[in-house]
Amino acid sequence: MSAPKKYAESPGNQYHATVHESIVYKQDHSKTKGIEPLVAANSHAHRIPLAIRDILERGHKRGLLKNSSLPVEIDAVAVTQGPGMAACLAQGLANAKLLATLWNKPLLYTHHMVAHTLTPLMTSTTPLKFPFLVVLLSGGHTQVVLSSSLTEYKILATTTDNSIGDAFDKVARMLSIDFDWAKTAPGAALEHFARVPPDCKKRKLPIPLKGKSQFSYSGLMVAVQRLVENNPALFSSEEELRYLAHDFQEAAFAQIQDKIHMALAHHSGSPHTIMDIVVSGGVASNQALRHSLSAKFPHLTFHFPPPWLCTDNAAMIAHAGLLLWNPSHDLSQIPYAKWSVEAFAR
Ligand code: KG4
Ligand code: ZN
Numbered sequence: 001m002s003a004p005k006k007y008a009e010s011p012g013n014q015y016h017a018t019v020h021e022s023i024v025y026k027q028d029h030s031k032t033k034g035i036e037p038l039v040a041a042n043s044h045a046h047r048i049p050l051a052i053r054d055i056l057e058r059g060h061k062r063g064l065l066k067n068s069s070l071p072v073e074i075d076a077v078a079v080t081q082g083p084g085m086a087a088c089l090a091q092g093l094a095n096a097k098l099l100a101t102l103w104n105k106p107l108l109y110t111h112h113m114v115a116h117t118l119t120p121l122m123t124s125t126t127p128l129k130f131p132f133l134v135v136l137l138s139g140g141h142t143q144v145v146l147s148s149s150l151t152e153y154k155i156l157a158t159t160t161d162n163s164i165g166d167a168f169d170k171v172a173r174m175l176s177i178d179f180d181w182a183k184t185a186p187g188a189a190l191e192h193f194a195r196v197p198p199d200c201k202k203r204k205l206p207i208p209l210k211g212k213s214q215f216s217y218s219g220l221m222v223a224v225q226r227l228v229e230n231n232p233a234l235f236s237s238e239e240e241l242r243y244l245a246h247d248f249q250e251a252a253f254a255q256i257q258d259k260i261h262m263a264l265a266h267h268s269g270s271p272h273t274i275m276d277i278v279v280s281g282g283v284a285s286n287q288a289l290r291h292s293l294s295a296k297f298p299h300l301t302f303h304f305p306p307p308w309l310c311t312d313n314a315a316m317i318a319h320a321g322l323l324l325w326n327p328s329h330d331l332s333q334i335p336y337a338k339w340s341v342e343a344f345a346r
Pocket of ligand 1: 137138139140141164165166168169185186187188189191281282283284285286287310311312
């Protein structure tokens with residue numbers, strides 16, 4: 001079964017979807033200085049109904065929905081089933097099931113990381129050809145994946161410990177970077193803080209597991225922590241902290257370059273050459289990362305979603321649900337806190 005025809009009629013790209021309106025209900029982690037599972041779950045419980053109410057009202061005001069209580073224009077309700085924090089996923093699932101029941105519409109249970117992977121198909125005008133590489137960089141994942149079709153994913157490299165997003169978040173804290181938690185992700189604050197002149201002094205930080213199909217960020221985090229703790233006088237200078245942030249970023253990105261290089265070398269004998277690469281997930285909004293990857297692999301076509309679609313968003317879930325179109329009336333589905341893209345493919 002495929003999605004209703006009206007969605008495939010956009011010119012140029014058969015997968016093109018239009019984001020009419022977006023509402024940002026950013027969670028405020030300023031009190032906990034990081035994501036606390038219970039606070040995050042309560043915040044989902046509070047904000048998801050508000051976001052649904054607001055988006056339906058706006059859709060009505062803009063003439064996209066005739067009736068905001070029974071929107072006949074909506075064909076299905078897409079919802080993230082996993083992976084992620086179970087308590088947060090459960091809030092999304094409960095709200096989605098309620099809407100689907102009230103409106104008598106099917107549910108589209110969607111995979112969070114597959115949604116990140118397919119995001120460029122939503123906005124990019126450059127065709128994306130299978131097979132392509134996907135670099136998934138988020139708060140929970142650091143993976144290089146080979147995608148051979150909308151439903152086939154093979155993990156070529158993954159992290160053995162922390163994710164790159166986690167490393168950015170923790171190093172932002174170690175460097176005492178000052179930012180507004182209600183508006184900015186710590187990783188984005190670090191990126192901004194790390195903008196130093198190109199001729200700045202460089203400090204060697206660990207780039208582990210070179211040539212191996214694994215990432216590791218714990219050693220890099222410990223190295224930054226030791227430097228700061230062992231040299232309090234030096235790092236009382238904001239300039240030195242900025243240089244260190246820059247060097248951390250470079251070392252974190254060097255691992256990604258290494259794994260892409262390996263994945264390409266590994267695939268070089270196969271009949272389908274990889275020409276396209278998607279870089280997605282919250283960390284992919286980093287401009288320094290985009291520049292360094294594009295410069296390192298000039299022969300590849302990079303597909304970076306626009307930064308506002310790199311971090312978690314509902315549009316990418318709706319879009320993936322639409323592409324994979326697997327309508328379900330099963331209300332018994334539960335969150336999958338852990339759900340690899342390979343298991344999804346099976
Ligand atoms: O995909 P995402 O929004 O949520 C998860 O699925 O985890 O990714 C969140 C991660 C956080 O660690 C956040 O600090 C990081 O993405 N992040 C960034 C940037 N913007 C968000 N990391 C580096 N540079 C950025 N500009
Ligand atoms: Zn995500």
